[in-house]
Amino acid sequence: MHTLILLFLASLLLSSCGSKQRNIFIFPEKETLVLHKLDFPVVKGIRVQKTELGNLITWRPIDAQTNTYNGHPCTFIGYNVYRLARASVIPRRPVNKKALVTTSLLDTRNKSQAQQAFYLVRAVFKIDDQTIEGPVSRISSNI
Numbered sequence: 001m002h003t004l005i006l007l008f009l010a011s012l013l014l015s016s017c018g019s020k021q022r023n024i025f026i027f028p029e030k031e032t033l034v035l036h037k038l039d040f041p042v043v044k045g046i047r048v049q050k051t052e053l054g055n056l057i058t059w060r061p062i063d064a065q066t067n068t069y070n071g072h073p074c075t076f077i078g079y080n081v082y083r084l085a086r087a088s089v090i091p092r093r094p095v096n097k098k099a100l101v102t103t104s105l106l107d108t109r110n111k112s113q114a115q116q117a118f119y120l121v122r123a124v125f126k127i128d129d130q131t132i133e134g135p136v137s138r139i140s141s142n143i
Helices: 004-015
Strands: 047-050 056-057 072-084 103-106 118-127 130-133
Touching: 056 118, 072 103
Parallel strands: none
Antiparallel strands: 047 056, 056 103, 072 118, 118 130
Protein backbone atom coordinates (compact mmCIF):
# COMPACT_ATOMS: atom_id res chain seq x y z
CA MET A 1 0.00 0.00 0.00
CA HIS A 2 2.80 2.37 0.89
CA THR A 3 4.48 1.47 -2.35
CA LEU A 4 1.40 2.39 -4.33
CA ILE A 5 1.14 5.76 -2.64
CA LEU A 6 4.83 6.42 -3.20
CA LEU A 7 4.53 5.46 -6.86
CA PHE A 8 1.50 7.71 -7.28
CA LEU A 9 3.26 10.69 -5.66
CA ALA A 10 6.40 10.10 -7.70
CA SER A 11 4.43 9.98 -10.94
CA LEU A 12 2.71 13.26 -10.06
CA LEU A 13 6.00 14.87 -9.22
CA LEU A 14 7.75 13.67 -12.38
CA SER A 15 4.88 14.42 -14.75
CA SER A 16 4.65 18.09 -13.77
CA CYS A 17 8.33 18.69 -13.21
CA GLY A 18 9.80 20.92 -15.93
CA SER A 19 6.92 20.50 -18.33
CA LYS A 20 5.50 23.64 -19.83
CA GLN A 21 1.85 23.86 -20.63
CA ARG A 22 1.33 24.07 -24.36
CA ASN A 23 -1.10 26.46 -25.95
CA ILE A 24 -3.11 24.45 -28.43
CA PHE A 25 -5.07 27.53 -29.55
CA ILE A 26 -3.09 29.66 -31.96
CA PHE A 27 -4.62 33.03 -32.72
CA PRO A 28 -3.12 35.22 -35.44
CA GLU A 29 -1.54 38.43 -34.28
CA LYS A 30 -3.68 41.49 -34.90
CA GLU A 31 -2.35 43.25 -37.97
CA THR A 32 -1.01 46.71 -37.29
CA LEU A 33 -1.83 49.11 -40.07
CA VAL A 34 0.83 51.76 -40.60
CA LEU A 35 -0.68 54.92 -42.05
CA HIS A 36 1.29 57.55 -43.95
CA LYS A 37 -0.23 61.03 -44.31
CA LEU A 38 1.48 61.59 -47.64
CA ASP A 39 -0.52 58.71 -49.16
CA PHE A 40 -3.69 60.81 -48.92
CA PRO A 41 -4.78 63.74 -51.11
CA VAL A 42 -3.85 67.29 -50.17
CA VAL A 43 -6.45 70.06 -50.07
CA LYS A 44 -5.81 72.75 -52.71
CA GLY A 45 -7.17 76.15 -53.70
CA ILE A 46 -7.40 77.70 -50.24
CA ARG A 47 -8.57 81.30 -50.14
CA VAL A 48 -9.24 83.59 -47.20
CA GLN A 49 -11.53 86.60 -47.61
CA LYS A 50 -12.20 89.26 -45.00
CA THR A 51 -15.90 89.87 -44.46
CA GLU A 52 -17.90 91.92 -41.96
CA LEU A 53 -18.63 88.74 -40.00
CA GLY A 54 -15.07 87.39 -39.98
CA ASN A 55 -12.76 85.46 -42.29
CA LEU A 56 -14.33 83.24 -44.93
CA ILE A 57 -12.06 80.31 -45.77
CA THR A 58 -12.85 78.37 -48.96
CA TRP A 59 -11.08 75.51 -50.76
CA ARG A 60 -11.56 73.06 -53.61
CA PRO A 61 -12.98 69.63 -52.81
CA ILE A 62 -10.57 66.70 -52.88
CA ASP A 63 -10.99 63.65 -55.08
CA ALA A 64 -12.14 61.12 -52.47
CA GLN A 65 -12.76 58.26 -54.88
CA THR A 66 -10.31 55.94 -53.13
CA ASN A 67 -12.32 53.49 -51.03
CA THR A 68 -9.43 51.33 -49.82
CA TYR A 69 -6.00 51.88 -48.31
CA ASN A 70 -3.65 48.87 -48.53
CA GLY A 71 -6.70 46.60 -48.72
CA HIS A 72 -8.49 48.23 -45.75
CA PRO A 73 -11.77 50.15 -46.15
CA CYS A 74 -11.13 53.90 -46.27
CA THR A 75 -13.85 56.51 -45.72
CA PHE A 76 -13.55 60.25 -46.37
CA ILE A 77 -15.02 62.06 -43.34
CA GLY A 78 -14.49 65.75 -44.14
CA TYR A 79 -12.08 68.62 -43.56
CA ASN A 80 -10.36 70.24 -40.57
CA VAL A 81 -9.44 73.93 -40.68
CA TYR A 82 -6.59 75.27 -38.55
CA ARG A 83 -6.01 78.92 -37.57
CA LEU A 84 -2.34 79.64 -37.08
CA ALA A 85 -1.15 82.38 -34.75
CA ARG A 86 2.06 82.51 -36.78
CA ALA A 87 2.73 81.06 -40.21
CA SER A 88 5.05 78.38 -38.80
CA VAL A 89 3.18 76.91 -35.80
CA ILE A 90 0.28 74.50 -36.41
CA PRO A 91 -2.12 74.24 -33.44
CA ARG A 92 -3.20 70.88 -32.05
CA ARG A 93 -6.93 71.47 -32.45
CA PRO A 94 -8.80 72.69 -35.53
CA VAL A 95 -11.17 75.67 -35.58
CA ASN A 96 -14.11 73.34 -36.27
CA LYS A 97 -15.28 70.87 -33.61
CA LYS A 98 -16.38 68.19 -36.14
CA ALA A 99 -14.97 67.45 -39.56
CA LEU A 100 -16.64 69.70 -42.15
CA VAL A 101 -18.38 68.17 -45.14
CA THR A 102 -18.59 71.53 -46.93
CA THR A 103 -15.71 73.38 -48.61
CA SER A 104 -15.99 76.62 -46.65
CA LEU A 105 -15.87 77.94 -43.09
CA LEU A 106 -16.65 81.35 -41.63
CA ASP A 107 -14.23 82.07 -38.79
CA THR A 108 -16.02 84.66 -36.66
CA ARG A 109 -13.26 84.79 -34.07
CA ASN A 110 -11.11 87.11 -36.20
CA LYS A 111 -13.56 89.95 -36.88
CA SER A 112 -10.87 92.60 -36.54
CA GLN A 113 -9.90 93.82 -39.99
CA ALA A 114 -6.42 94.73 -38.74
CA GLN A 115 -5.59 91.30 -37.31
CA GLN A 116 -3.69 89.01 -39.66
CA ALA A 117 -4.68 85.34 -39.61
CA PHE A 118 -3.19 82.28 -41.30
CA TYR A 119 -5.19 79.16 -42.18
CA LEU A 120 -4.60 75.67 -43.51
CA VAL A 121 -6.96 72.80 -44.32
CA ARG A 122 -6.50 69.04 -44.00
CA ALA A 123 -8.72 66.23 -45.28
CA VAL A 124 -9.85 63.67 -42.67
CA PHE A 125 -10.19 59.93 -43.34
CA LYS A 126 -11.25 56.89 -41.31
CA ILE A 127 -9.52 53.56 -41.87
CA ASP A 128 -10.63 50.62 -39.74
CA ASP A 129 -10.81 52.22 -36.27
CA GLN A 130 -8.21 54.90 -36.95
CA THR A 131 -8.82 58.51 -37.95
CA ILE A 132 -6.06 60.20 -39.93
CA GLU A 133 -5.61 63.63 -41.44
CA GLY A 134 -4.03 64.05 -44.83
CA PRO A 135 -1.07 66.29 -45.61
CA VAL A 136 -1.03 69.96 -44.70
CA SER A 137 -2.36 72.29 -47.38
CA ARG A 138 -0.69 75.54 -48.39
CA ILE A 139 -1.00 78.21 -45.73
CA SER A 140 -3.22 81.11 -46.75
CA SER A 141 -3.77 84.42 -44.99
CA ASN A 142 -6.37 87.17 -44.92
CA ILE A 143 -4.05 89.91 -46.23
